[in-house]
Amino acid sequence: MAKKKLEEVDLSTEEKIKDAARRVFMKKGYAATRTRDIAEAAGINLALLNYYFRSKEKLFELIMLEKLAKFFGAIAPILNDTNATLDQKISAFSNNYIDLLTANPELPLFILSEVRANPERFVNKLPVAKVAESHFIQQLQEKRPDVHPLHFLMNVLGLSVFPFVMKPVFHASGILNERAFAARMEERKALIPKWIMGMLKTK
Amino acid sequence: MAKKKLEEVDLSTEEKIKDAARRVFMKKGYAATRTRDIAEAAGINLALLNYYFRSKEKLFELIMLEKLAKFFGAIAPILNDTNATLDQKISAFSNNYIDLLTANPELPLFILSEVRANPERFVNKLPVAKVAESHFIQQLQEKRPDVHPLHFLMNVLGLSVFPFVMKPVFHASGILNERAFAARMEERKALIPKWIMGMLKTK
DNA sequence: GATCATTTTAATCAAATGTTTAAAAAATTG
């Protein structure tokens, strides 16, 4: 006979707690998450959270580090591939990143919400330098020295990420269901490179 | 002699509380905001918050309605101006909206964070229908029947809004200060219409 | 200026919340 709900009975206690923390923190954010929520979601005794992770904050930092690595880690390697053309980088990025976010749709808004709610905590903690000084940026400067390269970086990022950021709004509005959203995002993989390459030619 | 900090001593008590609530809710979000924070920021006795607004939640709903109206209210009129061409709508939107967000930089992330943290609360409460069925959408369908119009709506919106959503990240990373950000956004007012019109021609 | 209504205050309440404690249960070791 099956166990109730999503309880991961085969995992170690530590992993059960981390798994539950990922779900609850991602869904409600740090401030709205109660340690009892996590304990319940993990199917463990409340005290075990502190036994294994000392505090709610320590547990959160652990999860947040994971999520930051996932969100930012996928960007830099692609944009620093010195063997790839601009076109190739943009294509690789939109394809890979849309796949990543399709598998982790709440990732961007989770990170953005937490940084906004507590910016001091993240000062010099966000691995973005590798992106801001990437080979991609250099190529942009060569191709279009008349436009600040950050514009194009922002656009590649925005065209891929922004739909996921707006997803809760569109969903609550009932104007875009799960299936339609997935279809649009699949289309964007091919559209975004075309659009951006077009931008780079626009005078 | 000046009064301490930002206390708005000339306003009515009710307005003092609302003003403080706007600041604190916008900065920390609903869950992380304590009624005592608001009372302190307003320079009033804690009990007055409940005297005038019954509860933290009621006060929040008031502020949220304001912010939703500000965020969504500016979009529909522009996109439904039947006298404006596509180009004119896009130009009017990026100019007006970037001005609006420059004056209210935390507005998008505030709304997006709250919707994400509590989506049920906003079901059928977001005035987005007027946008999804706008004259702008009709024009897009005529011009490019081969691409779903939501893509272009998403792009106009994203290119304008996404930088403000990423602002805390860029700022915490130290790769974009206040002045540089303002400069880029000023540039985007003219760039976005060019980019989008280019997209509409891209086959 | 006495009476009544409105606004403000200090104190308190009850519930929620992160964390700790001490003992029980389970696992490990020699």
Next chain:
DNA sequence: CAATTTTTTAAACATTTGATTAAAATGATC
């Protein structure tokens, strides 16, 4: 299998937090 360590549990603790209360202060009305 006895001794020891590790893990789990139930209970409780100390704060925090949203809200209320009753009285005081202020303002309005006749």
